[in-house]
Amino acid sequence: MNLSPTRTGPGEIRGDHKVVASLVPHGARVLDIGSEDGALLDLLTRERQVDGRGIELSQEGVNRCVARGLSVIQGDADTDLFDYPDRAFDVAILSQTLQATREPKRVMSELLRIGKEVIVSIPNFAHWRNRAQLLFRGSMPVTKYLPYEWYDTPNIHFCSLRDFVALCHELDADVEKAVALSGKGNKIPVNAPWWVWNLVAEQAVFLLKR
Amino acid sequence: MSADTVNSAAAENLKASESETPSSKLARFSADEALELDSGVRLGPWQIAYETYGELNADRTNAVVVCHALTGDQYAASTNPVTGKPGWWSLMVGPGRPIDTNHYFVICANVLGGCLGTTGPATLNPETGVPYGLDLPVVTIRDIVRAQARLLDHLQIDTLFAVIGGSMGGMQVLQWAVSYPDRVFAAVPIAAAARHTSQNIAFHEVGRQAIMADPDWRGGNYIQEGVRPTKGLAIARMAAHVTYMSDESLHQKFGRNLQDRDHLTFGFDADFQIESYLRHQGMTFVDRFDANSYLYVTRAMDYFDLAQEFGGSLPNAFKNTRTRFCVMSFTSDWLFPTSESRRIVKALNAAAANVSFVEIESDRGHDAFLLDVPEMFQTINGFITGAARVRGLPAPGETAGSRP
Numbered sequence: 001m002n003l004s005p006t007r008t009g010p011g012e013i014r015g016d017h018k019v020v021a022s023l024v025p026h027g028a029r030v031l032d033i034g035s036e037d038g039a040l041l042d043l044l045t046r047e048r049q050v051d052g053r054g055i056e057l058s059q060e061g062v063n064r065c066v067a068r069g070l071s072v073i074q075g076d077a078d079t080d081l082f083d084y085p086d087r088a089f090d091v092a093i094l095s096q097t098l099q100a101t102r103e104p105k106r107v108m109s110e111l112l113r114i115g116k117e118v119i120v121s122i123p124n125f126a127h128w129r130n131r132a133q134l135l136f137r138g139s140m141p142v143t144k145y146l147p148y149e150w151y152d153t154p155n156i157h158f159c160s161l162r163d164f165v166a167l168c169h170e171l172d173a174d175v176e177k178a179v180a181l182s183g184k185g186n187k188i189p190v191n192a193p194w195w196v197w198n199l200v201a202e203q204a205v206f207l208l209k210r
Numbered sequence: 211m212s213a214d215t216v217n218s219a220a221a222e223n224l225k226a227s228e229s230e231t232p233s234s235k236l237a238r239f240s241a242d243e244a245l246e247l248d249s250g251v252r253l254g255p256w257q258i259a260y261e262t263y264g265e266l267n268a269d270r271t272n273a274v275v276v277c278h279a280l281t282g283d284q285y286a287a288s289t290n291p292v293t294g295k296p297g298w299w300s301l302m303v304g305p306g307r308p309i310d311t312n313h314y315f316v317i318c319a320n321v322l323g324g325c326l327g328t329t330g331p332a333t334l335n336p337e338t339g340v341p342y343g344l345d346l347p348v349v350t351i352r353d354i355v356r357a358q359a360r361l362l363d364h365l366q367i368d369t370l371f372a373v374i375g376g377s378m379g380g381m382q383v384l385q386w387a388v389s390y391p392d393r394v395f396a397a398v399p400i401a402a403a404a405r406h407t408s409q410n411i412a413f414h415e416v417g418r419q420a421i422m423a424d425p426d427w428r429g430g431n432y433i434q435e436g437v438r439p440t441k442g443l444a445i446a447r448m449a450a451h452v453t454y455m456s457d458e459s460l461h462q463k464f465g466r467n468l469q470d471r472d473h474l475t476f477g478f479d480a481d482f483q484i485e486s487y488l489r490h491q492g493m494t495f496v497d498r499f500d501a502n503s504y505l506y507v508t509r510a511m512d513y514f515d516l517a518q519e520f521g522g523s524l525p526n527a528f529k530n531t532r533t534r535f536c537v538m539s540f541t542s543d544w545l546f547p548t549s550e551s552r553r554i555v556k557a558l559n560a561a562a563a564n565v566s567f568v569e570i571e572s573d574r575g576h577d578a579f580l581l582d583v584p585e586m587f588q589t590i591n592g593f594i595t596g597a598a599r600v601r602g603l604p605a606p607g608e609t610a611g612s613r614p
Contacts, residue, residue, distance in 0.1 A: 051564070053564065053565070059568070059569055059571070062566075062567070062568055063568050063570075063585060063588070063589055065566075066536065066566045066568050066589050066592050066593055067588045067589050067591070067592030067593075068592055068596070069592050069593065069595055069596020069597075069599065070566070070596065071534065071564050071565060071566045071596075072566055072567075073537075073555055073559070073565060073566060073567035074567055074568070074569060075567075080556075080559070083556045083559040083560045084559055084560065084562060085560065085561075085562055088562040089562075
């Protein structure tokens, strides 16, 4: 399921995927939750030589992943992380999925249990365009990067970057690294304080440890 | 004698000769090389009939074992000598097929307890000179796999690149991965389960009772007595055949259509097409299968519960496994439903194993794994190709060492 359509042409690597890949050590044992069509796992397998597994909600996505030689199962972040033993993976990755889970806090705490490191990429609901739509138009934001209407969005638990960092603190997870991205997935190169990123980043990638 | 009886007698003779001296390859083991069975019995001498396709590479690393289902045989990709029909999995195994015999050395053996050349109840008991009948010890899926492992020893093949099979074949795949974890690089259990459920056992019991209720079964000694429990075996097959199809596929294929008539006859002839179809399935089955084998092989499936020897914990069965798994189920399969495959996947996850799981949309029921289901072929092809890369085998379309 593609929850935040960061469109790329064929063969083009998504910006957030590039960032995630740069955070994954070579040869790591990786679990990628929300594998979609396997683009990230494929990238990690080719460029970081990881031992990768994936979980994907849509059967169609799973079949595509397996047909391209990736180890992916059909499953749900809300229910299927409990089976894995503690610290089963060097890195657990949750790509653009947290906002669609029923219990984000539980999912996060499961991730921190099964992965020695956790990489989470999330859309930032507090981006200035969203704020402006709510403030001036009085309607729930619909943007190029978050194109759903309130009634048909699969995204049920939105947070801002600030909210996410607060959740990490609550879960005793340290933010080792954070990379702010534009909607297109380009890195925002400035080293800015939080509130700036919380305003100008459309998405972000976090590397967490506990 | 009617033409029908002549044909049946001919089929019977062919079946008898295929059970002792099969047209396929055959490995014989002496009494000194007995097979230790789960029942505690040492079975020997014994023999295992098998077919191979493709060439074994110089490193002996490209072998694939194909495991057949309940009434299958070793002729996965070649003509069955009894029926004259093409191999039961020629869509899956062959040159350019997902299990590409241009690249892999495929071995398919008749199961222990079977009737096409591997030791089974129709085999002559060396101690008595007459067929074993019920004197053959009951065999298990683990015994069946053990016999296959002995065949591989005989062929001097240490490790398998892959083991693949559907239904009871999938049970053998799982047993292979658990009994010989270091010998199996990749495992593909299709439409299978880690245990036979109560419902599964129930259906098998109906079939066995039908066979044993046939007066011509003669306590299992029908061969010596020159008769055959064809009615019982045919009914067993009819009942089982229903479980292999979905309601949807039966409805599409037959509906309530009448067989060669315009009106109901108010009698018990085969008024409906489905009845006629099932009777035909039953009748043709008895020409190619032995009734006692049906008892033994169904029993092997009933006894199957992979977790049992691991304190009831399925994850423990797969502990520390390094095998790559591709588990596959079909949406309309109610005999080995997706929930059973998921149980396997959950256990593999708990063991942090490398697993793929695909549920294929199909209305063909349990039998889908034998049919032309393109999505299944694409998935197997992708999984096998991916595994071949990791294994360092040249996958179809690649030469050794090249990687896209």
